[in-house]
Amino acid sequence: MSEYQFKPDRPAPSIQVGFIGWMRKNLFSTWYNSIFTLLVLYLFVPPIYHFIQWAFIDASWIGDSRKACTVGGGACWVFVENRFSQLIYGFYPQPERWRPDLVYASCAFLIGWLAIPKLPKKVWVGAFTIFIYPFIAVILLSGGIFGLKPIETSLWGGLLVTLVLAVSGIVVSLPFGTVLALGRRSKMPVIRAVSTIYIEFWRAVPLITVLFMASVMLPLFMSSEVNFDKLLRAMIGITMFYSAYMAEVIRGGLQAIPSGQYEAAEALGLSYWKSMIFVILPQALKITIPSIVNTFISLFKDTSLVLIIGIFDLLAIGQSAMSDPKWLGFSIEMYVFIAFVFWLFCFGISRYSIYLENKLHTGHKN
Amino acid sequence: ESTLQNVQKKGYVQCGVSTGLPGFSNPDAQGHWQGLDVDVCRAVAAAVLGDASKVKYTPLTAKERFTALQSGEIDMLSRNTTWTLTRDASLGVNFAGINYYDGQGFLVSKNLGVTSAKELDGAAVCVQSGTTTELNLADYFRSHNMKYTPVVFDTSDQSVKGFEAGRCDVLTSDQSQLYALRIKLAKPENAVVLPEVISKEPLGPVVRQGDDAWFNVVKWSLFAMLDAEELGVSSKNVDQMLKSNNPSIKRLLGVDTDMGQMLGISNKWAYNIVKQVGNYGEAFKRDVGEDSPLKIKRGLNALWINGGIQYAPPVR
Amino acid sequence: MTEQSKLTQQDTVIELRKMNKWYGEFHVLKDINLNVTRGERIVICGPSGSGKSTMIRCINRLEEHQEGEIIVNDTLLNNDIKNIEYVRRDVGMCFQHFNLFPHLTVMQNCCLAPIWVKHMPQKEAEQTAMKYLERVKIPEQAHKYPGQLSGGQQQRVAIARSLCMNPSIMLFDEPTSALDPEMVREVLDVMVELAEEGMTMICVTHEMGFAKQVADRVIFMDRGEIIEQNTPDKFFDSPQSERTKLFLSQILNH
Amino acid sequence: MTEQSKLTQQDTVIELRKMNKWYGEFHVLKDINLNVTRGERIVICGPSGSGKSTMIRCINRLEEHQEGEIIVNDTLLNNDIKNIEYVRRDVGMCFQHFNLFPHLTVMQNCCLAPIWVKHMPQKEAEQTAMKYLERVKIPEQAHKYPGQLSGGQQQRVAIARSLCMNPSIMLFDEPTSALDPEMVREVLDVMVELAEEGMTMICVTHEMGFAKQVADRVIFMDRGEIIEQNTPDKFFDSPQSERTKLFLSQILNH
């Protein structure tokens, strides 16, 4: 009897010989692909070239008035620079701007901590970020205690408002949505009906009607003593609305958990809530991360609708800057800039979620 | 609980203003609100709380304003709002006086070669939605048997932009606003305001119906500004005027009468208004008149003694 | 503990009395009678859909039965959650698809129930877990995630996880049928060992070799009824009913 | 037809010459040489991941190979779509998970390719389909959807679907390993019948009973290489290498 000698692995032959091979394979594999390639190049290269010419090559970058922009004929980024601090802080008083700065920095730090896979103690940092940090941030921004000068929310604006709305929206709608999702899957008919009606109602109406309700009609439904800040009300509107969306996303995740998991938990003697908390929800949330992130991106984009109810978010500040008679005619630059800021956030987040998805996928598939 | 008590308790006045109309209510680069409408809010705050800065502003589009007032979202509305019968009768609100007499007009670009509104048949007209302007416009064209295309915008900013982009031939609004909006154009000199005034537009602060104490306070805060001008009391001389022998001035400034108490506020109410906000003439000059970029003449808004129709009941 | 429960004999740990179960209008289990004494090892077989899984799932109340009585360890299974909880602590179960919790490590899988149900301190729970992981011969995998293990290893972890609750009875529902043929052996080995240590076991399986080796009794079910039960020797050599014969010929002959 | 193809002998229907395949940088198949003559029945076995599936999928070009030659029915498999299509018409394939089209009825599944590839009129296609459905003994299921059938029935439909194209060669990739034990027999029966009718077959399977019964040759693969090939008798009774012996002991001994 013999022992078989296995052959050693050989490296793969290089099928794609250099750049030419790559072009063959990806651009000109068949005759119709070649035509496509050429057509697409013909149609899209000139506009892209013109855009680059306008946005970078011919653009004016420095100066402090519109005179700096009359030469060149390209984009006038001077305008954006001129309004930059308003876009970031709104009307937040100059001497107090260290406060939003601190919030931006700490927020970036915490999110960075959560986002970078190697750093430890994710659960604690996450809990802190979701349950404690928002209060610290709100106190820091609005002041009124600890000797901080009170700053009304009507002075907040620009990116600050956009982020405050977006972050508070996600932080509240996630747990609230989870409860609703569990409610909709409950065996108790009343709970199920209440959750279903709630979810379906909010998903059926447009967000701006909700914002309108929240901004001008809410006091009608409250007894007259209750008084909310306008920004807070926009937050409530957004949160109510997105909780319903979040609930549907999480319900999808719960449905994807095989029934075996529920049974195994039950067979071990775990009660409903314990099996939810330790077994089902961690898995459901994990597989829904991509959808949760997508919902978050929609929420982030939709914060721009508060413009319609007169809150000065990034877009609204930009719009008001455009109507400054000193800078008329540069609205395209402002739109491009604002679009770029939104895009940067949304695209960044979505890329991160894809990365996360891949990582979770290879980490433990079952 | 009445609005007056509520305001005294919370320590500020929640005032609905426009989202940005130069001269009337407009935030400056630091976010401080300024303008003739804003001064009414400040006067009320000065009267009730003794501090004109105790105001929180809620910028509202024309469409939101009455709902916001009705729902209690704001305590008073001071947002170039026209006093009409329908609004008074059916919206559950009361107009507390007139702080600006206005009329609706048209702004056209010079190169159209139009000199009268009667030549506007077939024009596209930019107008702010939810205003009396929208209704007057319809009436005017109808009564002159002309056709028009309404191009409706949410805010005055947008209507200026629409006008500028050529979306419409004509911009219609209250004349004061037209002047204010004209300076927002890239080349203001290329646009003219037509001579026709097609409607009466008395603008004034609005409060909720059925809250008479608050109604009185707002009404009299406005009157106090007018009376102060009539009596020659201004923010600069108000302290000397405290020693004046003129009984009218004494009553106004609460030197030895209890006028304020009757309204349920401090007797120094009018003193505070004039000291912190100024009299009507000062406010006008500063916000829309010669000291402002708008340079609007007093015209109808001059005091009755100067040939205008601003006439306030006496503090007596 | 309820009154009825006193009626069971000393060393009967599971007793099913005229138990019936319906899914909607579909009558899955019909008048099942079964007595299992302490330390007994029972193998259940039968064609697909015959109600084998349903029956053993009724024993720890993963399914509710509608008629008759199920008494486990002197406890009557009814709507009383206290009773259900008590029974589940004492009855371990292994599933065909292992049903390990994929987001927890092997060790965390094993410690979850002891800590949260039995309120055991973590240290102690981990020691127990390690003991049982050694018993199923994979202590070195304790800190991996289930997804990183082979099927056979996963099933052994599942067994260890059940054992950590220190059950007096173990239920197995086709524990080897989702495994690659190469891994069946390692799981069966663990089960044989367990049987030899005297654990009370009810096992649904088609591994007839295993049945011959350890079972005290083989039960054959079809269409929701127990058709035949006997010692393995007699069961395989001289099946009583035609149905059993047919079934045995099908699963043994290829 | 290409020049090289003329070199193959008369009744060799499949020939693999020093065939190599990589997935990215991973060398899956190493210098595979294989000759299959008309009517031959080959069983391939080997541990999981050894490249069995990959090899037979290369034969009808579901996977592209990178080195060496594959000649099927005198046609060299290369990038030429005509050749590929020609080979695929002539080679039927059955998958582990059946891969029936769930949105079509059994009959439609069977008629799809004859109608769209062979441009057969529907009537004729249906008659052919019925013939093969009878042959796999499920003519009565013709108008059901795959989801309504048991696993064994689905696999038999999959076989019938391939046969409808009238292939001269059939490939099977673990056709029974996703089936409940009771259903394995019915599928194997169909395959045995097919073999007895003289179909050229290559079958990846762990059913050693089947191998003994019908195979002309058993091939054992590991780590991408053919380690041993022999007639079933010799293969099972006196395996040549240690590796084969170990494997056989694992899959036969429980």
Next chain:
Amino acid sequence: MAERPSPKTKLTLRTVWFDPNVRSLVFQVIVIGLVAWFLHDIISNALNNLDARGINTGFGFLDQRAGFGIIQSLIPYTEDSTYGDTFIVGLLNTLLVSILGIILATILGFIVGIARLSDNWVVSKLSSVYVEILRNTPLLLQIFFWYNAVLAPLPRPKQSYHIGEWFFLNSRGLYIPKPVFMAGSGLVVAAIIAAIVAIIILRYWAKRRHVRTGQPFPVFWTSLAIIIVLPCLGYFVSGRPVSLDFPHLAGFNFRGGLTIIPELTSLLLALALYTSAFIAEIVRSGIEAVNKGQTEAAQSLALSKSQTLRLVIIPQAMRVIIPPLTSEYLNLTKNSSLATAIGYPELVSVFMGTTLNQTGQAIEVIAMTMAVYLVISLSTSLLMNLYNRKVALVER
């Protein structure tokens, strides 16, 4: 053993407290109580507040004269129409832009979605850039952008771009001739309908023929011929009864013809492009969701690439695509409410905007507006459920 019907479970008093059924009953009663209390509180507050502030309630206002103009209306509307009419006008305009948007977005979305899966690197990369840019910026911003971008380059009416005396394009919109139907035009309409019916029948027949005989038929060209020839025939036979109302410059603006206002164009562009990016993703993931085994099975049966796509992949992908596609349609409809920002007269802008403001009937107006969206959304999901049930894979 014979089967018996299932018995009722009995409830013994002893186990009541530990009975999960009882517990859940108690819990549900509490929840009902809370919800009822909450609703009662809100409603009574609203009533109190309305009363205290002297606001009239009721739907009487719907019969009052509206007195303002609306730029685009699908029904006859003048300043003399009622507030009720403004509701209809707004609703119809919402539906108009939604339906057009849905059609456009679907076409674009499918093209881009399939292009993302193309082998061609440029095509697939370009479509992912398209998707990533449009998906990741706020719709409101896009609406503003398109409004500016559409308006900015367009000339004043006097300098209109035009094609003959037929089509005019300027900053007031696109003016096209309006068909005016005169007596006898019924035949032309009938001919058009007949042509459409004929094409549907032809397609059906051609498919049957292909299945029966395996022979293909040139459906596209035949259909094209039918749709052109039949109506022309009808037109000439009946003595050319359809005339066109041409737009012409009169004073400031064009009169006559049909006008497509720039608000509609830019809103449509923004909605369609934005939604198409989402649809593209749905299409892509739908196609990718079909098990790879299906492609392999089809290939091993020698089906060609396009046949595989057409006969095996797409039919299965549609089941995955349709539900999220519907919710995108709903989103588009809801998003059309953002038109209020550029003054396109749809429901939210006209009815919840101007009408609400002129009448002050906030509760009624908002309730009606929300009800419209609720009805649209609920009836769509109802249809969806029916569809899903119809296409659900038949299982055991």
